Amino acid sequence: MVVVPSLDLIVSWNDAKIRSAEMENHALNLLVEAAAGSESRGFGDRMAVMWEPMEWSIKVLTYSENPFDVPATVTFTHAGTGQERRTEMFYDGDDTWRLYFTGTRAGEWAFETSSNVPELNGRTGAVNVAANPNRNVKGFLTHVGNKYAIQVTDEADLQGYLFNAYMSRVKHPAFLDEFGADLEQVEAKATACLKHALANGFEIVFVHVNNNWFKFGVREHNKHDSENPDPAAFRVLETIIKTIHSAGGRVHIWAWGDESRRWTPRGVPGGINGRTERRLQRYIAARLGPLPGWTMGYGFDLHEWTNTEQLNSWAEYLHKHFGWQHLLCARGHLLEGPFNVNSYDGFGRNVALTTTAHGPADYEEIADDMDTDLTRPHLYEERHSYKREGFKLDMDGTRRLLWAETMAGGMGGFFGFYPDSPYPYPNPEQLRTHYRFWHTNGRFRLDMQRANHLGEGSYILAARSKECFIFYKENTQSIRMDLSGMPAAQPAVAVDTKKEYKEVKIGMLSATEHVWTTPYRSDWAIAVSGGD
Known part of the structure; x- marks a missing residue:
């Protein structure tokens, strides 16, 4: 119903009344629209x-x-x-x-x-x-079986992807509120975060939100009384996502933290998955769902303050409201459904998904974890920060863990620095070499499987077509390669994983067994493929 009494305009739809000069003009525009x-x-x-x-x-x-x-x-x-x-x-x-x-x-x-x-x-x-002329910008992250897959030219064009998140809390922000509210500054900080990640061999930037969802600048649920999502917080988060994605990177979000710090939704009206958090979940799906370039974990120390049933309800509700699917995870807990990641706790706790204490212990454990579920991707979401107490994460340990996760079939990882971590990596070029070997050259293929029987003491990935092989061996002076199954001769290059990326050309290798003698002892990787 529309009523226009002389100078005092009142417009009513479904008993909602509006007044003021601005509203008068708006109502008149609606009348014009209706007439047109x-x-x-x-x-x-x-x-x-x-x-x-x-x-x-x-x-x-x-x-x-x-x-x-x-x-x-x-x-x-x-x-x-x-x-x-x-x-x-x-x-x-x-x-x-x-x-x-x-x-x-x-x-x-x-x-x-x-x-x-x-x-x-x-x-x-x-x-x-x-088509997007910038081939560095890719689409939504999904999976094929237990491998991560990135959309390239369109949603049907999938390429294997290695998921490794990076946190640098020594030099750069990680909490959403640390980026500030000035969107120009947010963009500059996000750009700096990605630049720093790439300099250390990673392209996924970590962002932690907590109760900023409801009131920007607040992490604890006992320090705000908001029941609605804060649009200011979302402007900051979507600026981070868009800035990093447009430059070829991605963002991994933690929605919450732990209850001891009150970084959870337990204190908002309705608690976990109650009316307030459901309102937030719908808002996330509507506002962030259409944006490519991000994944989300529910938080950390989840065993202390939530449970698997609640976590599955969270994931199911988001997936139901997403118009574009995103990978979700909940560390230590098994989420059902095709767009969820098996995310592992790192302390051997009594949860469904965990490594050995301060693990993984070795390549074999990683491979076993990958094999437990061939339908979903996997992620060691415990933060394997540099020299973290109790973990074997010096420079050699960090680099070798990164290669072991890859050679086991594409286990996801989480690296970087806490505020009190020793900083920086003494040899970041080693991590950049891993990134260039795999990401820049697109060598991780969706059809690759472990094939360690084709060598001796090496970790090996081979494409089903037998036209592409990756051999990796640590502390070695020679690598044996059984290429007898190749359909034709292929070129091969070697890379010393302990140095800045540099290819050593081996030449064409025929479809037979070969032993390559390295120039010196180190951790070497060899790529045999017609694409190199």
Whole structure:
């Protein structure tokens, strides 16, 4: 119902009344829209490239309930295939709702909104998605079996991925509030975080949120009384994600911490998975869900303050509301479902997923953990920080753990520094060599399997096609390679993993057995592949 009494305008929908000059103008605009017909409610057509997040906004003055609870959805439909992606709109303060979208297929995506709020209902538009000319920018992280997989040119083009998160709390922020609220400064700090990670051989930056979700600047649940997500906190987090992703990196988020510090949702109204946290989970799905470039763990010391049933409820609820799936994990607990990671505790605690105390003990333990579940990727989410007490994580131990996790089939890892860690790595070039060998050269393939029988004392990965092999052996002067199964001769290069990346050309190797004598004793890796 719309009533216009002389100079005092009152507009009412579903018993929601609005006043003021600004609202008068807004209401008159709505009348003009209604008179003009449905075309004026369209967003029009836009152009985008693959993996580029797009945004639309709507000003609304006619809601009566908590704006964070207003039901408003949008369905994107791909013209060529009929594929649909359904996500929710979100409230961003100042009477403004937004919707996000990222293209995963080339071509036209048409969309339409749906809501019981008239201004949010029936809005239409289209996005024409083209290939992304920047091949360094990739899409959403998923998995194939127990291997991580990254979307490359589109959602169907998958490439093997090595997941290794990096935390540098000595020099760079890790907690969300440490980035500050100035978005230009946030972007600069995020750029510096990624640059520092890459200098140490990693591309996944760690960000810890805690109760910043509800009130930016606050980590503890007993220091705020908010029941709604804080849009300011999300502006900071999405700026971090977008900045790092556009530069070729990724972000691993911890939603919560431990209860001893009050870094959990236990103290918010309704507690774990109660109405307040469910409101937050819907907001995460609506606001962060359409953005590529992030994964999320529930937090740490979960055995002290939550349980597997609650954690599965959290993951299930998020996946249900995601329009674009993201990998989730909960350290030490087994999450059901295809888009969840098996994340391991590192202290041998009485939980479902754990390494030996201060583990993993060796390559064999890593391989055994990978083999326990061939349907989901795996992650040692205990922070293997440099020289952490009780762990074998000096420079040799850190480097060798990174290679052992890879050669076991792609176990994920977590590295870096606590504020009191010895700093920096004395030989970061060793970790950069691992990154360049695998990431830069794209050598980790989804069809690779362990094939240690093809050598002697080596860890070996081989493609099912037998056209690609990786041999790795520590403290050695020679490497034996049984290449008798190759369909044809292939070129081979060797790399000393203890030095800055430099290829030693071995030459063409025929389909027979070879023994390569190294120039000197070290930890060597050999790549045999027509792609090198």
